[in-house]
Amino acid sequence: MNLERFKGTINLAIPLHRFTTWKIGGIADMVVIPQDKTDLEILVYELSKTNTPWLILGNGSNILFSDNGYRGAVIILGDGFKHISTEDSMIRAGAAASLHQLAQKTAQTGLAGLEELAGIPGTVGGAAFVNAGAHGKSLMDYCTAVHGINALGKQTTLTTFRPEYRSGGLPDNFIITDIDLKLTFKNPSEIHALMTKYLEKRRSTQPLADASAGCTFKNPDNRGAGRLIDELGLKGFQKGRAMISSKHANFIINIGEAKASDVIDIIRHVRMKVWKSYGVRLQLEVLIIDEYGNPQNPGRIP
Ligand SMILES: Cc1cc2nc3c(=O)[nH]c(=O)nc-3n(C[C@H](O)[C@H](O)[C@H](O)COP(=O)(O)OP(=O)(O)OC[C@H]3O[C@@H](n4cnc5c(N)ncnc54)[C@H](O)[C@@H]3O)c2cc1C
Incomplete structure (x- = not known):
């Protein structure tokens, strides 16, 4: 090279x-x-x-x-990809900027929309790619353009995409460099109060001090994946050095030097249990990839 x-x-x-x-x-x-x-x-x-x-x-x-x-x-x-700038109600954020900082910065400017997303520990690029969200709001709800490098290595801007639940609807091999968002002006103290409420909810319900990747499974229609797992008594279930959090059953935590194979064993076990007990096929929210970059779907119920 x-x-x-x-x-x-x-x-x-x-x-x-x-x-x-x-x-x-x-x-x-x-x-x-x-x-x-x-x-x-x-x-x-x-x-x-x-x-x-x-x-x-x-x-x-x-x-x-x-x-x-x-x-x-x-x-x-x-x-060079961590910038955040605002012009009136339009925001341009670099893909390496922190989503939490973006939510805080827009809130300080009196721009509402990202209150629910504060505390999600991703970058803007990762959050756009997976369409991160919480409490019914997702990042791509506010996105008007995605700038990046396409599979041919050329700088490109996308203005049409079809985001879905936990998917930004962006092409594979597209590297996001910046995104544009349109938010709405609102009373800053109202924005701040809402954001504080959601951050407190996160702190009280999620094992934020433990190493995890957030929710392991997507919520099936109208049901919380965490609730289904909890009802099966699986909180605290352990394989190797990975464990289902006792605080939130959809979080698998690394209790110290866990292997990917430990996490995968838990995923297989949970999927089978939930399928047998409820007839529900849990879908992965986390991305699992092998050493050649191929996505893996361990324990998927056919
Ligand atoms: C404690 C905790 C709480 C969480 N809470 C939530 C939540 O409430 N809601 C939620 O949706 N998620 C949540 N998550 C999961 C995670 O934080 C989000 O999905 C986040 O948006 C991922 O961003 P990232 O930068 O870490 O992406 P990564 O994990 O690094 O990557 C995710 C995917 O995005 C792609 N990607 C990353 N950057 C780019 C780029 N520049 N261009 C193109 N593709 C890119 C990667 O290739 C990969 O496919 C939580 C995780 C933790 C640990």
């Missing part, structure tokens, strides 16, 4: 558990941090020229990497 003009950082043989909130994941061949869009274009061009597989990572708060790591380059967007 010719990365002479590349200004970012390249690290070889890096453990991925450092970059995920689950603190799980084996060694990646390469972790690359481009500093700006030019860097990113150079990088994607060189990676495709050399047929090097790559994947883009945000804050690693919705992903389970394999214990075997990843055979390719993990791209993490650097400081």
